[in-house]
Amino acid sequence: MLEELSLRDLGPIRSAVITPAAGMTAITGETGAGKSMLLSALSLISGGPANAKRVSVGASEAWAQGIFAVDDADDDASAASDDAGGSDGDDADDGDEALSGGALAIARRAGVEPEDGELFLARTVRATGRSRAVLGGKTVPRSVLAAVAGELVTIHGQTEQLRIASPSRQRDFLDHAAGDERELAAYHAAWRELADMDARLERLRAQESSARAQADYLRESVERINAVDPHPGELEELKAKRDRIENAADIAEGVSRAIAALDASQLDLTDTPADATGASDLITQAAQALRSIHVADGGFDELADRLESVNADLADIVFTLSGHLGEDVGEADLDALNARIHDLDELTRRWGPSVEDVIAWRDKAAFDIEDLDASPEKLAELEAERDRLHEAAASAAAKLHGARATAAGRLAARVTEELTSLAMDGASLEIRVTSREGGDALDANGGDDIAFLFTPYEGSPQLPMGKSASGGELSRLMLALELSAADMHAGAGGEGERSSAPADMTFIFDEVDAGVGGKAAVELGRRLARLARSSQVIVVTHLAQVASWADSQFVVTKEPPDADDDDLGVVTTVAEVRDAERVHEVARMLSGSESEASLDHARELLKESEL
Structure with missing residues (x-):
């Protein structure tokens, strides 16, 4: 959970500190006020690209830092799940495989320990264009910062959410919604055994031409060592x-x-x-x-x-x-x-160099001789064992396929239902889980090809997700996905009390309200608030009907420069609004003015939005 976001000299924002609520936080303000800079700060600490043009006029560098509360128990579970799976390598932006695991596991591999249950992610961008990533006060590669942030923050913006178009991310999303950890663990165990046997057989076949000479050398060496019969020490x-x-x-x-x-x-x-x-x-x-x-x-x-x-x-x-x-x-x-x-x-x-090394070499050589001396009978025995392991993996993959196919139908139906309430009548999602055929059907993640196919309106052709929706539509689609997945994963049917457990993920939504108004806007806010019962949600919005559902609200405001600092241009401030100040901001969002009628309407809206 994001406890604090700080930034300095980023665009028109000279300095700002935001402490988002554990549930839902709304970021509001007039168009062009600089709300995008907050998203830029989150993108920076998430390992996104650095743009020197975002450094404030007259400043030498921009700086952003996020403080996240982390939980060892949640992180261990995430790391265990990732360790069991591995990566199929079909995402160029997924980072090094060694970076897999929970946020704490990744941080600890980088030599960083949390302080009082908190991780500090920071990024500095110099006006010259160079940037520096810092994790827990230690300089780290940007890929490490991105890997840690990837376990803590999900940004659904016009650019970031297009990553869901990746087949591997769609598979991971479906598995999370399905709650198929048991089937995944069983398959991963069977796959590892099969992969180990395939590697052994490949090694035996590849070295067949030189195996006999190598075996003779090892055998003579073992005999010579045995003739001396050394003892440790x-x-x-x-x-x-x-x-x-x-x-x-x-x-x-x-x-x-x-x-x-x-x-x-x-x-x-x-x-x-x-x-x-x-x-x-x-x-x-x-x-x-x-x-x-x-x-x-x-x-x-x-x-x-x-x-x-x-x-x-x-x-x-x-x-x-x-x-x-x-x-x-x-x-x-x-x-x-x-x-x-x-x-x-x-x-x-x-x-050597020691007698103990000699003994260890002899014992390993004796084992290697068995493989090097592999007779046709031995190879046939291993190939039969490989067939048995393949059958076991195929059986585990079939059970995993069943869990995924069932979850895909449920998830797609839930998302389609949610889309109707989000002013997207006629829009639908289909999730196809197709079993691959042939000898190479299985890989480290099962035997399925998974595709999220989206229809934005009735009569529209069905296209892969990410290629068939505008920015606002895709944001709402992602909201429907996250909300449906959270309900499925928790076994919940919808409305309920906010969990007392800390949120394990922070969701950032931008443009989610594009093209939405009236009753649909109220439903959009209601669903963001519903998602915030299980996760932390931060939404950048222009709609009072959305902002009114938030647990806390921050306003981004443009202010003219002081006479003494005219060279610095317009300055943007960020401040939390509460009580009467929040009523005034919601009234401004409703009608652009703060008349008594709009203020009454704002109070009514805030009251109706209370969960």
Whole structure:
């Protein structure tokens, strides 16, 4: 949900901050006042193209920022759904596949964490034409900003809504309305298994010419490694043992001298003097001397105890050192060690750098040999398994097709009914879900071709959506689609209480009121407000009958420049109107004046529009 939209030096708007309502927000104002700049700001933070001509006169750059409330739970569900599916790549503007997933997942892959449950999307456009995209205070590629915004904002304007003409977006829209997550997940799992098997078979067939030589090399390498039979950590242990053997003389000499200094009686050496006194004897003598002092509170007995404790530690050290004197470090052991170390070094030079790497390489090579040695029988076995997996995927695709076809009929009927209430009598929508035939019928998203076909008026030819409607008609069609999908997805029949859960998508509607008036305008406002019960809705409108349904209303107003700032031209301000101010704005929208009659009419309209 969009919590705040800020912009600076964008067209005639020097500075503006909008805090839209959680439900429906109306943007109103006279024609040419600059309402389009608000849409430009939303387009910028959504990764849209930057136009240096939109920078205010005299400013060096324009800036826009949107603060969005994000929910980990909703984002995890979106990411899980996207991870299960993948992209079929038929949309050039969909961005890199790595950008799929919920808004938080995309942001976190870019190294950005939300702050207090909020994501900050910003864009700077310099007068020189260069722009900079910022996510959570971190500069990111524009494609990343677009991917995050794509999970948070849907703009239904004259340009943006034409993207629904894409077959993949129509498929995604239908799946969302159908609520077919279970069928999609089952199909995606079956498709992944089939795709993995196809990749394995393709690899086996492609490498057939060189497979035998490669298999021979791997087999000989595995046999050589097995002949040495290395063990994890063995090389380090052997090198440490060799080091001890090679330094045996130094070790023996050092140990002997240490023992002689501590307790010469433990050595059986002919050159040791009979009266040699070691540290242990001296400490014993010191302890005895202390115990001969007969003073009650001098603490000498305690000191004697500590000396005896030290002596006990020395005795333990002497015992440990004595054990090293008996070690057998013969030349035969050194020769055997060097030979083993040499064999292991040879392995690590070829398949290392460590013994553990050698073992891992051997284990992988043994697995690869099975594929490289694939006999006709093995290939036949894999192809039979591939046929089984294809049948399972086809079965899952058929169930998905059924869910889509059922939802398509329901969605098209709901949309057609809504269009009648939106001053589009005779207009209708048909959604065709056609199962593909042939060996390449299945892809990552199922086995269906989906087409949204729109008839704008009775007798008109049926044409693909996006090629058969004016800007206003297409905006109303998109409203009917979004509203019908929200009702289907929620299992709702229409009117109801506003959900207390936060909106997970912000819908922006522009030109939705083009060519609409009277009762149809009231119905248009009512339906925008109905959509706002489950999602946040921001609508740019000229109709009081639409604006009166909004939870909050912002007015865009042109003001003449100050005498001191005449060079800056007309300045546009954006301000929220409430209570009496809102009554006056609605009255202006109704009749162009603020007479008592128009004010009474405005009050009546606002009261009638309360849900």
